[in-house]
Amino acid sequence: ELEVMTPAGRFTLQPAPGLYAAVVGGSGITPVLSIAATLLAREPSARFCLIRSDRTTASTMFLEEVADLKDRYPQRFQLVTVLSREEQQAGLPSGRLGRERLTELLPALLPVAQVTGWFLCGPYGLVQGAERALRGLGVDRTRVHQEIFHVAEGAGTEPVAAAPAHSTVTVRLDGRGGTWPVQEGETLLETVLRNRPDAPYACKGGVCGTCRAFLVAGEVRMDRNFALEPEETQAGYVLACQSHPATEAVELDFDR
Ligand code: FES
Numbered sequence: 001e002l003e004v005m006t007p008a009g010r011f012t013l014q015p016a017p018g019l020y021a022a023v024v025g026g027s028g029i030t031p032v033l034s035i036a037a038t039l040l041a042r043e044p045s046a047r048f049c050l051i052r053s054d055r056t057t058a059s060t061m062f063l064e065e066v067a068d069l070k071d072r073y074p075q076r077f078q079l080v081t082v083l084s085r086e087e088q089q090a091g092l093p094s095g096r097l098g099r100e101r102l103t104e105l106l107p108a109l110l111p112v113a114q115v116t117g118w119f120l121c122g123p124y125g126l127v128q129g130a131e132r133a134l135r136g137l138g139v140d141r142t143r144v145h146q147e148i149f150h151v152a153e154g155a156g157t158e159p160v161a162a163a164p165a166h167s168t169v170t171v172r173l174d175g176r177g178g179t180w181p182v183q184e185g186e187t188l189l190e191t192v193l194r195n196r197p198d199a200p201y202a203c204k205g206g207v208c209g210t211c212r213a214f215l216v217a218g219e220v221r222m223d224r225n226f227a228l229e230p231e232e233t234q235a236g237y238v239l240a241c242q243s244h245p246a247t248e249a250v251e252l253d254f255d256r
Pocket residue numbers: 200201202203204205206207208209210211212227239240241242
């Protein structure tokens with residue numbers, strides 16, 4: 001018998017009419033395949049353009065499932081594949097999909113300004129390159145959703161500030177509270193997990209956003225953040241798995 005969390009995360013799409021597009025790399029296809037399949041099945045007037053980057057055909061995940069979508073919705077599903085380490089007989093030349101290439105490629109593939117929602121998913125470099133390309137093409141940030149896989153250690157890490165010698169974290173989680181001392185060097189999530197094993201987390205790497213909590217009082221320093229949007233951090237949310245206390249007392253609310 002397993003106790004599991006409900007699905008979490010905000011890399012989702014409520015099916016609605018319109019044109020949607022995704023730029024994915026490697027295993028970044030995983031959530032996007034479901035998003036595209038659900039959209040096309042539920043919303044007869046929606047269209048989806050999938051731009052995927054993989055090393056070779058042999059290493060491409062969900063090759064058949066994506067080909068099935070193409071067969072089922074030939075008018076509404078557009079598939080563009082770029083292989084970085086193999087030439088294709090037909091289609092685009094091989095190479096990496098970076099900002100410059102996407103800046104040229106995207107306007108040639110689809111009417112960029114008409115895309116209702118963009119879904120970027122894959123390794124940090126690809127997602128960051130795609131995001132910059134879209135920004136350069138004038139796409140509003142609110143239309144761009146991203147989920148990052150595999151962040152290299154050290155990427156996005158902020159300089160370490162001096163931490164207070166003794167600090168405590170007070171937590172509200174599922175309606176119950178507690179206050180515990182934070183041990184030297186540990187993240188607030190680690191402190192919480194020692195006392196409340198039911199605290200939410202998944203990646204512990206600052207990319208999934210599952211450990212999001214509202215900072216009620218005190219200050220924290222985050223090692224890195226690839227999950228929260230600027231509006232969320234401005235509103236006071238932090239990633240517990242990346243947070244270290246910057247004041248002697250910190251209070252987090254996981255229920256908000
Ligand atoms: S557990 Fe994934 S961002 Fe903290």
